[in-house]
Amino acid sequence: MLALIAFFLFVVKRDDWKKLDLKIMIALLILIFIVLLGYFGNKRWEDFSFLKKLFIVPVIYILSIPIKNHRKPIYFFLFGSFSLLLGSLIKLSNYYLTNGKLNLDVGSEVNLLLLGERPFLGVIYLTSFCISIYSISQFKNKKIKFGLAVLSVLFCGFILFISARLSIVTLLLITLSTLFYMKNKRKAILLSSTGLVLLVIAGFLNPNFISRLTAGFEQDKFDFQKIIQLEPRTHIWQCSADIIKSGEVGFTGMGFRNTVIHLENCFATHDGFFNEGQREFFLESKFNTHNQFLGFYIGSGIFSLLSFIALFIILFQSNYRNQFAFSLVLIIFFFCVFENVFNRQLGVMLFGVVIYILSAVNSHKNQKSISAHSE
DSSP states (O other), rough: OOOHHHHHHHHOOOOGGGSSSSHHHHHHHHHHHHHHHHHHTTTTTTHHHHHHHTTHHHHHHTTTTTOOOOOHHHHHHHHHHHHHHHHHHHHHHHHHHHHHOOOOOOHHHHHHTTTTTTHHHHHHHHHHHHHHHHHHHOOOOHHEEEEEEEEHHHHHHHHTTTOOHHHHHHHHHHHHHHHHHOOOHHHHHHHHHHHHHHHHHHHHHHHHHHHHHHTTOOSOOOOOHHHHHHHHHHHHHHHHHHHHTTOOOTTTTSOOOHHHHHHHHHHHSSSOSSHHHHHHHHHHTTOOOOOOHHHHHHHHHHHHHHHHHHHHHHHHHHTTHHHHHHHHHHHHHHHHHSSGGGGGGGHHHHHHHHHOOOOHSSSSSHHHHHHOOOO
């Protein structure tokens, strides 16, 4: 990224700046400005790691404006995702052949086998699935169409196999959204209902998915109450709500590092855990809010939350007419609902890449560039 910044001034032209969506750019800059105010105003030097990641999104967006042929970075993202999936499959296969079993419910070993953290990988594969489906209509060559169709099945199947719950839920919603975009409503209902049934069946036939619902804590009786109690976000969000109710957040928040410390303190006294083993798991894990909206509110105050909400309002308003673009916004929205996306470098990079792809799709000139393929 530093190399791209160094060469940026040599390749950017005056007309390239017209490609920036000012609403999105302003919303991002306002968000950063508000976080900066809290950072310097309250001397939260421990939040520097979070702050520097926050700058990555607008930097990626700005660095993308000189790109003339938007097909290449989009399809290289697809190629990279496939390479990641292939590498993960090789490690999973070796592990199974060595140990005779394969358990993908919880544990740090799972991240090593999957070559990353499951929620983030799920978003990568789901984005790649959407790109594959979208790209099928852009080519006339039947072999390329078939290859993209195979890729889409691979990405979808792998999401189900690794039981990436966030991506599975988002995939269900994307499937349902087909009802609003297809002109033939009967065909849309048949397609979406078939897709939903297949996804549900595939999910519940996967033992890893069942185990993931109870966060790896094996249970003799499987019921909804236990799923809720064993789901980490149930307790994380309850403690986040307790922190908000305490009145300590204020207009500028309490800082992002301090948020994690306050959550740890809450876990130590929280009485809703299934057992003491679960409490110890939480104290050792040092969880963040697992919701970027809560993360911004508690960490940086009400105005950062409002600016982040405004950013998504702009994104939905700008992209609801195109199913592919709307699906991408839906992916990063639910990504932020269930994860602290901006706490991880991979998260902010994914967010920035999706913003770039959306800008390429929405620009009339870029739309032509993406869709103008030859056989």
